[in-house]
Amino acid sequence: SQQGEEDPQALSIQEGENATMNCSYKTSINNLQWYRQNSGRGLVHLILIRSNEREKHSGRLRVTLDTSKKSSSLLITASRAADTASYFCATEVLSGSARQLTFGSGTQLTVLP
Amino acid sequence: NAGVTQTPKFQVLKTGQSMTLQCAQDMNHEYMSWYRQDPGMGLRLIHYSVGAGITDQGEVPNGYNVSRSTTEDFPLRLLSAAPSQTSVYFCASSYSPGHSGNTIYFGEGSWLTVV
Numbered sequence: 751s752q753q754g755e756e757d758p759q760a761l762s763i764q765e766g767e768n769a770t771m772n773c774s775y776k777t778s779i780n781n782l783q784w785y786r787q788n789s790g791r792g793l794v795h796l797i798l799i800r801s802n803e804r805e806k807h808s809g810r811l812r813v814t815l816d817t818s819k820k821s822s823s824l825l826i827t828a829s830r831a832a833d834t835a836s837y838f839c840a841t842e843v844l845s846g847s848a849r850q851l852t853f854g855s856g857t858q859l860t861v862l863p
Numbered sequence: 864n865a866g867v868t869q870t871p872k873f874q875v876l877k878t879g880q881s882m883t884l885q886c887a888q889d890m891n892h893e894y895m896s897w898y899r900q901d902p903g904m905g906l907r908l909i910h911y912s913v914g915a916g917i918t919d920q921g922e923v924p925n926g927y928n929v930s931r932s933t934t935e936d937f938p939l940r941l942l943s944a945a946p947s948q949t950s951v952y953f954c955a956s957s958y959s960p961g962h963s964g965n966t967i968y969f970g971e972g973s974w975l976t977v978v
Contacts, residue, residue, distance in 0.1 A: 783967070785969075790972075791971060791972070792867075792953060792969040792970055792971040792972050793906075793953065793955075793969040794969070795966050795967060795968070795969075798965070798966070838905055838906075840905070848911065848913060848919065849894055849896070849911070849957065849959075849965075849967070851896075851906075851908065851967065852908075853898075853906040853907070854905050855903060855904050855905050856905060
């Protein structure tokens with residue numbers, strides 16, 4: 751079953767604008783991760799935010815986590831055409847030595863030059 | 864350091880055939896896993912391994928077998944391919960949860976079509 755659900759499913763913006771993607775989930779988690787997938791390629795890890803963290807930055811990326819609302823957002827500032835990709839959130843529950851990573855269906859971001 | 868290497872990149876199988884998708888990592892990661900990605904969906908976990916000799920089932924294990932004889936390799940076997948197994952398969956690896964570096968690294972994917 752899918753735990754993380756991204757919103758919107760597709761987003762189209764102009765270069766230079768900010769892009770915001772949201773992720774909602776259903777159960778308690780240990781951490782939440784965001785990945786990027788370019789067409790026909792593998793997933794690239796962008797950022798991980800732990801359940802006791804509320805905000806994290808990495809370059810032009812800003813991730814927030816609200817565990818009370820079971821939601822997260824990914825903000826990409828000053829977007830570039832190269833940011834065009836699918837973005838997935840994945841929630842992780844650590845169970846002993848097992849890493850239970852559950853992915854959402856993704857947001858397709860298109861940045862127009 | 865090649866990261867996570869998957870082979871083959873593309874494969875077409877006939878229904879009923881068997882094959883093995885290879886996955887190797889050179890980062891000395893304890894944890895390895897296989898996912899499948901279907902159109903418009905996120906990844907779903909097939910099998911995972913927390914170390915050599917230890918494997919366990921994920922969300923969609925039916926029709927697949929795995930083994931982990933070495934730390935580096937984690938092959939995925941399709942026993943009798945079915946059209947429903949047409950998908951993109953991703954192998955991933957990481958340190959175990961207790962390790963401070965817990966980024967998960969993915970391979971480039973294997974596109975499998977079963978006709």
